[in-house]
Amino acid sequence: MSNDRREQILKAAAHLFARQGYHVTTVSDIAKEAQVAQGTVYLYFESKKAVFEALVDETLDLFKSVLSWGSAHISAPDVAERLPGIFRRVLGLLAENRILVRLMLTEVRGADPQIEAKLLAFYKDVVARIAEQLRRGAERGVLRANLNPELAAHSLIAVMERMAALIISEEEPDLDSMADEIARLQLCGILAQPALARF
Numbered sequence: 001m002s003n004d005r006r007e008q009i010l011k012a013a014a015h016l017f018a019r020q021g022y023h024v025t026t027v028s029d030i031a032k033e034a035q036v037a038q039g040t041v042y043l044y045f046e047s048k049k050a051v052f053e054a055l056v057d058e059t060l061d062l063f064k065s066v067l068s069w070g071s072a073h074i075s076a077p078d079v080a081e082r083l084p085g086i087f088r089r090v091l092g093l094l095a096e097n098r099i100l101v102r103l104m105l106t107e108v109r110g111a112d113p114q115i116e117a118k119l120l121a122f123y124k125d126v127v128a129r130i131a132e133q134l135r136r137g138a139e140r141g142v143l144r145a146n147l148n149p150e151l152a153a154h155s156l157i158a159v160m161e162r163m164a165a166l167i168i169s170e171e172e173p174d175l176d177s178m179a180d181e182i183a184r185l186q187l188c189g190i191l192a193q194p195a196l197a198r199f
Helices: 002-020 027-034 038-044 048-071 079-096 098-108 113-139 149-169 175-188 193-198
Strands: none
Touching: 002 027, 002 038, 002 048, 002 098, 027 038, 027 048, 048 079, 048 098, 048 113, 048 149, 079 098, 079 149, 079 175, 098 149, 113 149, 149 175
């Protein structure tokens, strides 16, 4: 039951932080949204920052699992056929967790130096994981030999972040079209095929 109450508080706080912002939201607001006494919030969290940090951890765990799952498939021999499905699953997970995604994109950055440091560590870890998969793909001849794994990893994350922003801004995003276009962009770029010869 205590876990249920904790989740109830976190869910209420996530909605408030995403809707009105971290700095404006108070513990009193969270208690009212969760339909509990203010003292109940303090039974589980010592401060508003502790509530926010718990949500940040949950959000980063989600992003890490999404990105790690996707990156684990990009060095497969049949990656060209699998890529649209990979991106579709990743986008689907982001769409299912809109509140946490909105929190990540709008409130986490700049909220607190400690949380900012956690975010930087998260990105460093995820970039390293994706880069390692890309490096393996290049070594196997699945991906191009002159690939810069670290820069490519940053690029993939940037694309997924922008797609996440699109997902939370649209009522019914076309996830299939988004996944297909990301896959085409990764596989073919934006140039007509004859122009690729120079690269």
